Amino acid sequence: MIDRNIIRALVVETPSAPGNLGKVASAIGLAGVDIGDIETVQVGPTSTIRNITVHCDHEEQLNKVLDTINQLGNGIHLHAVSDDVLRAHEGGKIHMKSRLDVRSLADLRRVYTPGVADVCRLIQKEPEKARLYTGIGNNVAIVTDGTAILGLGDVGPLAGMPVMEGKAALFDRFVGISGIPILLSTKDPDAIVQTVKHIASGFGGILLEDIGSPHCFEVEERLKKELDIPVMHDDQHGTAVVTLAAVISASRHTGVNLKEAVVGQVGLGAAGLAICRMFMAYGVRQVIGADKSEAAKKYLQDYGGETIDSLEELMERSDIVVTTTGVPGLIQKEWVKKGQIILALSNPKPEIEAEAALEAGAAYAADGRSVNNVLGFPGIFRGALNARAKEITHDMLVAAAEAIADSTKKGELVPHPLDPRVHSVVSQAVEAKAKRNL
Numbered sequence: 001m002i003d004r005n006i007i008r009a010l011v012v013e014t015p016s017a018p019g020n021l022g023k024v025a026s027a028i029g030l031a032g033v034d035i036g037d038i039e040t041v042q043v044g045p046t047s048t049i050r051n052i053t054v055h056c057d058h059e060e061q062l063n064k065v066l067d068t069i070n071q072l073g074n075g076i077h078l079h080a081v082s083d084d085v086l087r088a089h090e091g092g093k094i095h096m097k098s099r100l101d102v103r104s105l106a107d108l109r110r111v112y113t114p115g116v117a118d119v120c121r122l123i124q125k126e127p128e129k130a131r132l133y134t135g136i137g138n139n140v141a142i143v144t145d146g147t148a149i150l151g152l153g154d155v156g157p158l159a160g161m162p163v164m165e166g167k168a169a170l171f172d173r174f175v176g177i178s179g180i181p182i183l184l185s186t187k188d189p190d191a192i193v194q195t196v197k198h199i200a201s202g203f204g205g206i207l208l209e210d211i212g213s214p215h216c217f218e219v220e221e222r223l224k225k226e227l228d229i230p231v232m233h234d235d236q237h238g239t240a241v242v243t244l245a246a247v248i249s250a251s252r253h254t255g256v257n258l259k260e261a262v263v264g265q266v267g268l269g270a271a272g273l274a275i276c277r278m279f280m281a282y283g284v285r286q287v288i289g290a291d292k293s294e295a296a297k298k299y300l301q302d303y304g305g306e307t308i309d310s311l312e313e314l315m316e317r318s319d320i321v322v323t324t325t326g327v328p329g330l331i332q333k334e335w336v337k338k339g340q341i342i343l344a345l346s347n348p349k350p351e352i353e354a355e356a357a358l359e360a361g362a363a364y365a366a367d368g369r370s371v372n373n374v375l376g377f378p379g380i381f382r383g384a385l386n387a388r389a390k391e392i393t394h395d396m397l398v399a400a401a402e403a404i405a406d407s408t409k410k411g412e413l414v415p416h417p418l419d420p421r422v423h424s425v426v427s428q429a430v431e432a433k434a435k436r437n438l
């Protein structure tokens with residue numbers, strides 16, 4: 001049985017009388033399935049039709065819900081089941097649009113030839129004018145080689161495209177950046193660096209996404225050195241920023257002193273090692289870490305962390321636990337210590353469900369849906385582009401983390417990603433820090 005998030009829209013007809021929707025909701029709840037949105041499609045004198053979105057862990061659970069609703073009878077009918085997620089992806093999620101209307105011959109001559117030739121000549125003479133007369137300063141390349149797509153592993157760049165389109169959609173929605181997916185059919189660091197360098201002049205920044213470790217470290221380091229536009233590997237630094245924000249919030253709520261806390265990390269890849277470096281630079285003194293790869297453990301030791309093989313022992317010794325392995329259910333509920341802060345960040349499924357960790361006594365627990373780099377990367381790039389920064393520095397990342405923590409409501413670890421304020425607050429903090437560094 002493969003564990004995954006299955007989201008379906010159920011088209012259900014019920015008699016237009018009180019209590020019938022409740023029967024359907026109870027049937028869904030009794031199968032252990034979550035209800036998402038409920039949309040009323042049609043209200044008639046005798047019956048009402050609704051779209052009910054359900055979130056299941058696996059096919060068997062979905063089938064159980066469908067069977068149970070079918071058996072309710074008394075005028076309750078399940079008419080259709082549709083896969084909303086696949087439907088939302090039909091035709092892709094993004095589309096490049098013209099900012100200018102091209103209707104008349106005059107428009108055509110202004111937007112395209114012959115008018116455009118003058119702009120070309122101007123940019124040839126004064127290349128810095130490209131920022132003014134093209135969209136380059138607002139374009140960010142979202143570059144992947146497909147080697148660490150979410151926690152799915154090396155599924156290749158093509159299969160990673162829905163994630164890259166998703167990042168582009170978030171860039172547009174939250175900060176108005178044009179994110180352009182670039183799929184690389186090579187995993188060779190030299191070829192990745194060369195290709196990105198060859199295309200970089202068309203972009204104001206480069207977001208590296210879902211490039212696996214350890215080659216992601218070399219790729220990012222070299223590109224940062226060799227390009228004079230901001231380059232950031234999201235899974236490293238976007239994640240580290242948001243995780244630091246969550247830990248700052250948790251320590252404010254619980255009184256845990258970060259400098260004295262023991263941080264246990266499971267999974268020392270791109271995300272895990274960047275989180276470790278960010279925490280240590282912020283003053284965390286004790287990081288203990290586990291990974292199935294000896295090379296990954298060696299990195300942690302080089303940073304001054306301690307490696308450990310037993311996950312149970314790591315859980316026993318840690319005040320704060322951060323997991324980034326991509327392995328659902330890796331952490332057992334019995335290992336959770338009372339009062340612990342647990343961030344199980346793997347997508348699409350965490351190492352331990354937040355509800356299970358809280359039931360087992362954790363003071364705070366969250367998964368990768370809420371503690372997610374979507375809270376970081378849009379505002380970080382908006383701020384860096386606004387400031388015309390040539391790089392994204394550690395100070396800019398810390399400013400982003402503190403801005404996120406400061407905009408978190410009491411009792412929560414991070415703000416909601418749909419809170420539009422958070423992206424502008426992050427962008428302002430990053431821009432201000434970048435301008436101070438210029």
Ligand SMILES: NC(=O)C1=CN([C@@H]2O[C@H](COP(=O)(O)OP(=O)(O)OC[C@H]3O[C@@H](n4cnc5c(N)ncnc54)[C@H](O)[C@@H]3O)[C@@H](O)[C@H]2O)C=CC1
Binds near residue numbers: 234270291346371
């Ligand atoms: N919530 C968020 O914002 C983010 C979450 N992530 C999630 O973190 C996970 C890892 O992503 P990356 O760091 O980019 O991948 P990665 O491939 O660079 O790192 C994964 C690490 O986990 C280790 N690992 C795998 N199975 C293990 C096990 N059973 N025990 C111990 N270690 C194990 C691997 O050896 C590797 O070092 C993914 O599921 C991804 O979705 C990544 C970035 C952002």
Ligand SMILES: CC(=O)C(=O)O
Binds near residue numbers: 150151368372
């Ligand atoms: C959120 C993200 O970037 C990841 O899971 O890889």
Ligand SMILES: [Mg+2]
Binds near residue numbers: 234235
């Ligand atoms: Mg990612």
